[in-house]
Amino acid sequence: xxKLYDLxxxxxxxxxxxxxxTSTESGIPDFRSADGLYFSDYEHYRPEEILSHEFLMxxxxxxxxxxxxxxxxxxxxxxxxxxxxxxxxxxxKLLAIITQNIDGLHQKAxxxxxxxxxxxxxxxxxxxCGQFYSLEEVLARETEDKPIPICDKCxxxxxxxxxxxxxxxxxxxxxxxxxxxxxADLLIAGGTSLTVYPAAAFIHFYRGDKLVIINKTDTPFxxxxxxxxxxxxxxxxxxxxx
Ligand code: NAD
Ligand code: ZN
Numbered sequence: 001x002x003k004l005y006d007l008x009x010x011x012x013x014x015x016x017x018x019x020x021x022t023s024t025e026s027g028i029p030d031f032r033s034a035d036g037l038y039f040s041d042y043e044h045y046r047p048e049e050i051l052s053h054e055f056l057m058x059x060x061x062x063x064x065x066x067x068x069x070x071x072x073x074x075x076x077x078x079x080x081x082x083x084x085x086x087x088x089x090x091x092x093k094l095l096a097i098i099t100q101n102i103d104g105l106h107q108k109a110x111x112x113x114x115x116x117x118x119x120x121x122x123x124x125x126x127x128x129c130g131q132f133y134s135l136e137e138v139l140a141r142e143t144e145d146k147p148i149p150i151c152d153k154c155x156x157x158x159x160x161x162x163x164x165x166x167x168x169x170x171x172x173x174x175x176x177x178x179x180x181x182x183x184a185d186l187l188i189a190g191g192t193s194l195t196v197y198p199a200a201a202f203i204h205f206y207r208g209d210k211l212v213i214i215n216k217t218d219t220p221f222x223x224x225x226x227x228x229x230x231x232x233x234x235x236x237x238x239x240x241x242x
Contacts, residue, residue: 003227004188004212005240011186011210012093016085017203019100021191021215025079025234028103029070032193033216037070053166056159064147067160071102072121074135078109081190084237086110091242096180100192100199102162115177117169117199119162124149128156169198181205190214190233194221 008014020030030036037047043062047070049055056063086109088094096113097106104122106114124133131153133141138158141149149158163169181187187206192215194200203211203221212227213219214236222228229236 001229001231001236001239004214004229004236007186007210007212007227008088008093008240009242013095013183013185014088014093015095015180015184015187015206016097017099017187017189017192018081018097018106019190019192019194019196021193022081022099022233023076023079023101023103023105024191025081025232026073026076026103026105028073028076028105030191032195040070042066042070048165051164053164056164060148060157064142064149067121068139068142068147072135072139073103074139076103076105078105080234080238082106082109082111084241087241089113095184098177098180098202100196102160113180115173115180117163117173117177117202119160121160121162123161124158125161126151126154126156126158129154131158133158174198174202177202178205182207184208186210186212188212188214189219189221189225190237192219193217194219 024030031038031047050063050066082105085094085097089111096115097111098115098117099106100117102118102121104120122135124138131151138149151158182205184206185208189203211225213222213225214229214233216230
């Protein structure tokens with residue numbers, strides 16, 4: 001952690017690349033930890049089956065029940081990892097946060113430059129007329145008996161603006177990710193298994209030689225890192241605070 005402290009001290013264009021592990025300390029389960037969503041059985045479906053475009057279109061009711069129960073946490077609060085990143089940005093040392101998360105916690109903490117690779121549950125739109133809905137408006141339209149949120153304008157259903165399995169990332173988001181990673185002098189990947197593609201491959205847009213990985217378990221990118229810290233990200237980032 002002292003090594004990380006020194007690296008942060010010497011860097012002014014830090015990019016943080018995060019995933020679900022960044023939010024577990026806020027009480028939001030990830031996918032691949034022992035108590036993550038991959039190991040919870042939901043009517044015999046695996047999360048990547050449910051969280052797919054095909055499932056949304058063919059098994060819409062169960063899709064909405066699942067995301068409301070397992071992926072939407074309107075009351076979750078940012079943790080020390082989110083807070084340290086806000087501080088780094090305010091100190092002018094952090095260029096951007098690139099996150100695979102859809103929980104909006106970086107913005108809730110106060111971070112300004114956040115690239116959401118997989119979208120956000122806070123943005124929703126009608127699949128027919130495109131009308132925008134906030135998360136609050138969506139939740140107000142869902143009940144236990146009728147879990148599918150319906151558009152007031154056209155009667156079709158409202159979906160979250162998140163990238164499901166079988167859907168593509170937005171080109172503008174990829175371009176911005178590439179731009180900030182090419183400019184970065186230090187890349188910290190944290191709380192991510194680095195196994196979800198294409199997101200994980202974006203690490204290679206970084207041209208520097210200072211990749212740091214903070215993750216409780218090993219990742220396929222460990223050999224490329226100058227430093228790997230297998231500890232809780234809240235503790236680690238909090239330790240590096242100036
Ligand atoms: P993942 O579940 O594949 O991996 C999370 C990693 O974080 C694991 O390797 C785990 O060991 C590690 N981890 C967990 N808690 C940690 C902590 N406190 N400190 C350090 N490491 C910790 O998650 P992923 O790589 O982000 O990929 C999963 C996909 O699921 C993403 O695309 C993401 O969009 C989505 N997802 C998002 C959320 C969210 O928005 N909070 C939650 C679940 C899944
Ligand atoms: Zn509509």
